[in-house]
Amino acid sequence: MRIAFFVNSIEGEATYYATTWLALAALARGHDVCYVTPGDFVLRSDDSLIVRATTLHGPKPKKPETLLNALKDERAKVRTIDIKEIDVLFLRNDPSEDAERRSWAAYAGVNFGHLAADRGVIVVNDPAGLAGAQNKLYLQGFPEVVRPTTLISRSIEEIRGFIDAHPDGVILKPLQGSGGKNVFKISSREEANLNQIFEAASGEGYLIAQTYLPEATAGDIRLFLMNGRPLERDGVHAALRRVPAKGDVRSNMHASGTPEAATVTPEILALAEKLRPKLVEDGMFLVGLDIVGDKILEINVFSPGALPEIAALYGVDFSEDIIIALENKQSIRRLYGKTLSNRTLATL
Structure with missing residues (x-):
């Protein structure tokens, strides 16, 4: 099986990225791996879809550092191949990284992923689903019971009113963004620098204001779901607690959050189950x-x-489970051909 990982840029990949570990797991299971970036697609006049894929040559890397070095040095070769020579296109880019600097690239994976799926490639996550989940507004499509009370606006007066209605505090952040950038806790409308915070956070567009949850002082829990269900092996869940640095409301590890082991309770599993129908549908x-x-x-x-952090905490590398799931999808595709839609196959 040949798996193509779609990323923002090869230069920007890091050893601690989940994508790197997924690629290593695929190589360890005997698959071919290549990387594709936003500028690598070509739709030719004969309607064939071509990609300029960065491929590996020589011994298969077994460590993150070795893999990234191999992708960035002379051992890597750019090959022009038909998209039909790829079995799985794994969309692993972060659109928010490209939204400001090169907006054309932000949703290239989603757009060309549609074309790849039409040509029989298994594309995950499904590009049609991703097209409807381009920012944090996606959460609003799920039942109200699973999410904090939320306001989305660019009006500072609307936001001031929302703050007044929630005396325990409000979290303010861009609707489009990731990694904990421009995330602020507002205690009241009298916050001395509220105007400056508003200007900084709204520079990227709409703002999302959420009621502050006091439990956030202990951090949040990152839980992986695969095919709509919690990812688990032998009683261990793919989850961790991200503890914020002292004095910081952000638990993102890009923002100095610290990973710790997490207890996945029946209540958390029940919460995840409430999301499953829509995640599968999408x-x-x-x-x-x-x-x-x-x-x-x-x-x-x-x-x-x-x-990688979960693997370090529990000694379980869930990257292998994810690659095995992709192998199962390829087996189903061989049985059913294109009679199953990509969106259906993505969560089987």
């Missing part, structure tokens, strides 16, 4: 939930991370 093969108390703060559908 073809969301692999997602990361950010959970505080009994609420979902975010549903990460593009490139959820933390697999």
Whole structure:
């Protein structure tokens, strides 16, 4: 099986990225791996879809550092191949990284992923589903009981009114973004620098204001779901607690959050089950939930991370389970051909 990982850029990949570990797991199971970036697609006049894929040559890397070095040095070769020579296109980019600097690239994976799926490639997560989940507004499509009370606006007066209505505090953040960038806790409308916070956070568009959950002081829990269900092996769940640095409301590890082991309670599993119907309907093969108390703060559908940290905490590398799931999808595709839609196949 040949798996193509779609990423923002090869230069930007890191050893601690989940994508790197997924690629290593695929190689370890005997699959071919290549990387594709937003500028690598070509739709030719004969309607064939071509990709300029960065491929590996020589011994298969077994460590993250070796893999990334191999992708970036002379051992890597750019091959022009028909998309039909790829079995699985794994969309693992973060659109928010490209939204400002090169907006054309932000949703290239989603757009060309549609074309790849039409040509028989298994594309995960399903590009049609991802097209409807391009920012944090996606969470609003799930039952009200699973999410904090929320306001989405660019009006500072609307936001001031929302703050007044929630005396325990409000979390303010961009609707489009990731990694904990421009996330602020507002205690009241009298916050001395509220105008400056508003200007900083709204520079990227709409703002999302959520009621502050006091349980957030202990951090949030990142829980992976695969095929709509919690990812688990031998009683161990693919989950961790992300503890914020002292004085910081953000638990993102890109923002100095610390990973710790997490207890996945029956209540958390019941919460995840409430999301399953829509995630399956949307073809969301692999997602990361950010959970505080009994609420979902975010549903990460593009490139959820933390697999290496989970492996370090529990000694279980769930990357292998994810690759095995892709192998199963390929077996189903061989049996059924294109009679099953990509969106259906993505979560089987």
